[in-house]
Amino acid sequence: MIEKKSIDYEKAVLIGIINKDQNEEKVKEYLDELEFLTYTAGGEALKRFTQRMDIPNPKTLIGTGKMEEIEKYVDEHEIGSVIFDDELTPGQQRNI
Numbered sequence: 001m002i003e004k005k006s007i008d009y010e011k012a013v014l015i016g017i018i019n020k021d022q023n024e025e026k027v028k029e030y031l032d033e034l035e036f037l038t039y040t041a042g043g044e045a046l047k048r049f050t051q052r053m054d055i056p057n058p059k060t061l062i063g064t065g066k067m068e069e070i071e072k073y074v075d076e077h078e079i080g081s082v083i084f085d086d087e088l089t090p091g092q093q094r095n096i
Contacts, residue, residue: 014047015085
């Protein structure tokens with residue numbers, strides 16, 4: 001007899017930056033790919049956050065207002081992973 005198992009996916013949010021080099025359509029494409037990779041790694045992307053910025057914030061990549069919005073969502077929905085579409089510097093990782 002085959003037993004059905006329920007899978008508990010880790011909750012995640014995806015974050016992308018729209019800038020002069022990446023338009024909104026390109027960022028959506030990148031986040032689609034990240035969502036697929038998240039799923040294959042055992043996660044479930046519950047929400048996507050994007051921010052339009054000409055120059056990424058050197059301290060956190062995204063602005064402080066957006067960071068607060070994401071932090072609130074993460075706390076309220078018990079999110080386990082926050083995934084950025086850009087590589088973070090060690091300083092940005094520490095600050096976040």
